[in-house]
């Protein structure tokens with residue numbers, strides 16, 4: 001893992017492909033958000049809506065110690081053979097020129113495969129990605145197979161020394177996450193989930209404290225696919241198949257340029273896990289199980 005992280009960091013340092021940085025690290029986490037004031041506003045535009053009138057309100061975890069943003073890593077290990085595939089739609093704030101030059105940060109083929117195989121999935125989307133691909137963002141949002149969660153606006157790191165990613169200042173942490181929700185709404189994504197995945201999975205108590213007012217649940221993961229910059233789909237698939245346990249959250253990417261083998265790996269992973277008796281679920285279902293288990 002150290003080797004992979006070092007490799008990833010060096011790639012980032014070269015500026016080769018910042019979008020996938022952090023995907024290799026065990027720390028790369030996906031954090032689900034709990035519904036906070038802004039999320040509730042988004043989900044319930046009608047002023048008359050009350051919590052009891054919105055049964056579809058996403059499950060979230062209770063705040064952590066001292067009111068910190070809660071962190072979710074995986075679902076219950078004894079709740080059945082469920083697994084959540086998550087896909088980070090990375091795009092860094094300064095990559096617009098590369099997109100304009102033809103580099104593709106989306107992966108329609110992967111999305112088509114997930115639809116064909118009927119795999120419920122959670123997409124952690126950056127606000128910048130939603131701006132670049134509004135039609136795709138809206139299509140995902142309107143498809144009940146998917147749920148969209150927040151991966152920041154800029155894909156800047158929330159701690160120093162995170163795989164070479166540019167670091168966002170403390171004062172901008174909250175606004176960057178809120179800016180992503182705003183970008184989603186502008187793209188036509190009306191009901192983004194109150195879950196947040198830190199870029200690179202890098203966070204500390206300060207970051208968790210800064211995001212408390214946003215009301216999100218941070219979502220990490222327990223299975224690293226290693227799909228960022230990978231060209232060997234079989235190796236990615238094997239790493240996932242070796243790591244998945246009941247309740248697992250798998251981190252992958254839906255950015256063609258930075259994760260070119262992911263679609264092929266998914267075609268191996270999905271039937272194999274189903275043969276083993278696993279059922280694919282969205283992160284919200286695992287969080288609901290976790291929250292329910294905690295009573």
Ligand SMILES: [Zn+2]
Nearest residue numbers: 088090199200
């Ligand atoms: Zn990312």
